[in-house]
Amino acid sequence: MSTEQETNNNNNNTNKTVKFTLIFIKNSEKILLGLKKRGFGAGKWNGFGGKVEKNESILDGAIRELKEESNLTVTRSDMKYLGYVRYDLTESLQTDIVYVFIATKFSGNLAETEEMSPKWFKIDEIPYDKMWVDSKDWLPIVLRNRGLLAKYVLSGERDIQKKSVEDIDVPELV
C-alpha cells in the first residue's frame, strides 16, 4: 500500500484527513526548532511546517512552510523524508497526518517570522517538556535518521488514548 493510500485510510471512523508537513533542520551537534507564536500549538517548540495546500505536493508544501516560517530554503534533494505521524482525533473525527522530513543543508538567513521564533538547541538540551506531548516518543527516531511510523488516538485537549510508535527502515514518499 502506498503512503498516500495508507494515510488516506480512515480506519477509525474519522471523516476528514488533513495533511501537514514538519521539517527538522539539523547539523552535527544541534537541531533548529521554532517557538510557535500564534495559532495551533502556540507556545510550543517544534520543527517547521504546516498544512499542505490544495494542488500542492507534500514536498513542495514542506519547502514552502519552512521558508515562510524561518526564511530558510532547502532544495528537494536536500530533504530526506523519514515517515509520518498519524493523529486520529476522537472528538472532531478528523485525522491529521504529519509528514516528517530532516535536512542538514540549507541556505538563506535564519529569521524570526510572524509564526515562529527560531533557536538552535544542543541535541541533549531539546525542550521536550515544552513540545507536543508525543514529540518525545518519536523525535529520537528522527534524530537517528531512521524511518518513522507513529499513530496516536487523541481525545479532548489531545490526551493520548492509544499510541504505536515504530522505528522502521526509511520509507519512500510516494
Ligand SMILES: Nc1ncnc2c1[nH]c(=O)n2[C@H]1C[C@H](O)[C@@H](COP(=O)(O)OP(=O)(O)OP(=O)(O)O)O1
Ligand atoms: N498533533 C499534531 N497535530 C497536527 N499538527 C501537528 C501535531 N503535532 C505536530 O508536531 N504538528 C505539526 C504539523 C505542522 O508542522 C504544525 C501545525 O501546522 P499549522 O501551523 O496548523 O499549519 P499552518 O498551515 O501553518 O497554519 P495556519 O497558517 O493555517 O495557521 O504542527
